[in-house]
Amino acid sequence: MAMLLKHVRNSSSLLKRHVTAAHLLLSRPFTTTEGHRPSIVHKRSLDILHDPWFNKGTAFSMTERDRLDLRGLLPPNVMSPDLQIERFMVDLKRLEVQARDGPSDPNALAKWRILNRLHDRNETMYYKVLIAKIEEYAPIVYTPTVGLVCQNYSGLFRRPRGMYFSAEDRGEMMSMVYNWPAEQVDMIVVTDGSRILGLGDLGVQGIGIAIGKLDLYVAAAGINPQRVLPVMIDVGTNNEKLLEDPLYLGLQQHRLDGDDYLAVVDEFMEAVFTRWPNVIVQFEDFQSKWAFKLLQRYRNTYRMFNDDVQGTAGVAIAGLLGAVRAQGRPLIDFPKQKIVVAGAGSAGIGVLNAARKTMARMLGNNEVAFESAKSQFWVVDAQGLITEGRENIDPDAVPFARNLKEMDRQGLREGASLVEVVKQVKPDVLLGLSAVGGLFSKEVLEALKGSTSTRPAIFAMSNPTKNAECTAEEAFSILGDNIIFASGSPFSNVDLGISLQIPSRLIFVY
Numbered sequence: 001m002a003m004l005l006k007h008v009r010n011s012s013s014l015l016k017r018h019v020t021a022a023h024l025l026l027s028r029p030f031t032t033t034e035g036h037r038p039s040i041v042h043k044r045s046l047d048i049l050h051d052p053w054f055n056k057g058t059a060f061s062m063t064e065r066d067r068l069d070l071r072g073l074l075p076p077n078v079m080s081p082d083l084q085i086e087r088f089m090v091d092l093k094r095l096e097v098q099a100r101d102g103p104s105d106p107n108a109l110a111k112w113r114i115l116n117r118l119h120d121r122n123e124t125m126y127y128k129v130l131i132a133k134i135e136e137y138a139p140i141v142y143t144p145t146v147g148l149v150c151q152n153y154s155g156l157f158r159r160p161r162g163m164y165f166s167a168e169d170r171g172e173m174m175s176m177v178y179n180w181p182a183e184q185v186d187m188i189v190v191t192d193g194s195r196i197l198g199l200g201d202l203g204v205q206g207i208g209i210a211i212g213k214l215d216l217y218v219a220a221a222g223i224n225p226q227r228v229l230p231v232m233i234d235v236g237t238n239n240e241k242l243l244e245d246p247l248y249l250g251l252q253q254h255r256l257d258g259d260d261y262l263a264v265v266d267e268f269m270e271a272v273f274t275r276w277p278n279v280i281v282q283f284e285d286f287q288s289k290w291a292f293k294l295l296q297r298y299r300n301t302y303r304m305f306n307d308d309v310q311g312t313a314g315v316a317i318a319g320l321l322g323a324v325r326a327q328g329r330p331l332i333d334f335p336k337q338k339i340v341v342a343g344a345g346s347a348g349i350g351v352l353n354a355a356r357k358t359m360a361r362m363l364g365n366n367e368v369a370f371e372s373a374k375s376q377f378w379v380v381d382a383q384g385l386i387t388e389g390r391e392n393i394d395p396d397a398v399p400f401a402r403n404l405k406e407m408d409r410q411g412l413r414e415g416a417s418l419v420e421v422v423k424q425v426k427p428d429v430l431l432g433l434s435a436v437g438g439l440f441s442k443e444v445l446e447a448l449k450g451s452t453s454t455r456p457a458i459f460a461m462s463n464p465t466k467n468a469e470c471t472a473e474e475a476f477s478i479l480g481d482n483i484i485f486a487s488g489s490p491f492s493n494v495d496l497g498i499s500l501q502i503p504s505r506l507i508f509v510y
Contacts, residue, residue: 045069052123053226059084059125084125085132088118108145113156115140120159123225130219138216144464144489146212147197153205154249161211162230164204165268167256173271182226185276189213189307190231190268194255194287195346198435198467201287203237204250209285213307231272235264265294273302282307291346292396309350316351316431316461317358319486323429323457326484335359337376338452340427342418342469343434343462344381349396351433352377356399374399378425381434384415422447431459432469440470445478457484465489 041054048068049055056064058079065071079087115137119126130137139145149156163180165173193206210230218225235256242248256264272279281304283294295306305311324334339355341348356373363369379386379400386393387402407413411424422430422444430448432439440460448456456479460469472491475483 041068043068046073049073052119052121052126054124055122056081056124057084057122081125081128085129088125088129089133108140109148109152111137111140112145112149116156116158127215127218127225130215134219138220139490141215141219142212143197144466146208147199147464149212150196150202150205150208151199153202153208154245154247157249162207162232164207164232164234165264166234166251167236167253167260167264168251170264170267173267174274177271177275180229182229184227185229185272185279186227187214187217187223188229188231188272188279188281189284190233190281191284192233192235192265192286192290193237193250194285194290196285197464198437198462199464201237201239201242201255203239203242203248204232204234205242205248206285207232213282213284231268233265233268235261261290262297269298269302269304278303280304282311284308286346288346288349288394288396292349306346306350308346310354312347312433312461313350313354316459317354319459320355320429320431320457321358323484323486327428327453327455327457332362335362335373335376337429338378338425338427339376339429339431340378340380340418340421340425342380342430342432342436342439344379344386344394344397344400345433345435347461348379348433349400351431352379352400378402378421378427380416380418380421384417385412385421387414389414419443419447423450426450426452427456428453429457429459431461433461434469435462435467436469437462437467438470440475442474442478445470445475448479455482455484457486459486461486461488463488465491 041048043051043054045068048070049057058074058077059081060068060070060074061078062071065074115126115129118129130141163176165176169176189210191206191210193203194201196202196206196209207230210232214223214228214230217223218228234250236251236253237243238255242250243252243254255261269281272281281302283291283304283306285308286294286306291306291309295304295309298304320337320339321331321334324331324337341352356370356377359373359376360366360370363372377400379397379402381397383390385402385407386397386400387404387407389404390401393401402412404414407416412421416424418439419441427448428451430440430444440458445458448458458470458475458479460471460475462468468487468489468491472485472487475485
């Protein structure tokens with residue numbers, strides 16, 4: 001009996017040692033250097049394969065398979081990342097047609113579906129594909145395809161990505177931010193879905209724009225994908241079609257306004273900066289009435305910026321200065337440029353303010369220079385030329401309202417059409433931020449032939465592509481090859497019929 005008890009005690013002790021050893025083995029962290037940034041992995045086995053952040057699929061080495069308990073869970077052949085990409089590209093070309101959701105589903109959306117499935121299961125490979133084929137897939141993960149994705153997001157939704165803060169979460173956001181697994185977040189792109197590209201109010205479906213923008217930041221700027229966070233602030237929607245759609249994923253109520261709206265955004269900002277004090281928050285595609293107000297409200301308190309007001313403006317200024325040089329003039333001539341701007345929304349006003357400040361700096365950077373610079377702009381919105389005679393003028397557009405007497409001398413009036421303004425002003429630059437596709441019609445482009453510049457510039461910056469004010473082909477076919485063309489979305493190279501392709505003159509600025 002004593003011998004039996006001793007044997008049981010020995011067996012029990014041995015079992016405990018094995019269990020303890022197994023526990024230590026399972027809890028032992030594994031360090032990987034994927035992307036040259038060490039990451040400690042606490043997961044094992046199928047949990048690794050089901051986690052897109054750490055799953056590398058068949059690229060796991062045999063050492064990694066042993067240490068992560070993956071041996072036997074993957075096919076035995078270890079494939080290099082390059083070979084994985086080659087295999088995926090073969091599948092992509094073959095599946096593009098099969099992935100289409102009926103004949104009305106564009107090929108670009110089919111590609112997005114396939115890439116999104118890869119994103120769901122293997123983020124490492126997803127970003128390697130983007131980096132390797134950035135020219136081909138940037139238009140798929142972002143504009144112009146992302147607009148189509150946002151319009152159909154409720155039907156495309158499969159796996160949650162990013163975070164959603166809604167009007168129903170008031171009072172809970174400080175605790176909600178700790179539901180996000182990453183201890184460190186470097187970049188947040190946030191939208192309220194109120195003005196997605198030129199497509200209007202898409203509500204919660206606007207999250208697609210934040211996801212797409214961050215995908216570009218990871219692929220093109222090298223930001224750690226585990227340290228980015230796409231965010232939707234859902235305060236409702238005024239899109240009646242979405243309000244009546246039973247499949248819509250967001251709050252089916254009209255948008256909050258005034259102090260109620262500000263209270264939601266205030267709580268969100270306080271929450272994210274409490275958890276991640278060094279994060280950068282980018283505001284993306286907020287409607288004009290809030291874009292400037294929120295920028296002024298937070299810019300001196302938090303590390304944030306508004307992409308539509310400041311990002312578009314920064315890129316546009318680079319393009320405008322480049323156009324001066326392309327016209328064969330010194331940069332100091334920029335304050336002499338006559339610029340007609342079509343569109344007075346947040347992006348249009350943002351570009352106007354930045355261009356005016358740039359001109360003022362070149363003219364002496366004083367109050368007189370700042371006042372003088374505004375005379376170089378003629379702003380046309382949906383109601384025509386903006387002058388001081390306009391009733392209920394948008395406060396942000398007031399500095400650019402033209403004097404009525406001065407306009408009378410130029411043969412113009414309040415509400416003059418874009419064609420009339422171009423004919424009379426003869427601008428050096430025609431800049432479009434209207435989100436109205438085809439606004440630069442044949443009549444407008446014909447009028448630009450009278451420009452005092454020997455090489456006028458056309459900036460058709462609205463996106464997605466269908467909202468561009470004109471295409472590259474339309475501009476070159478009417479005005480010939482001696483122009484500068486810049487756009488917000490990519491266009492095909494233009495063949496001038498003289499064995500010359502001119503992609504170098506297509507300056508993709510946004």
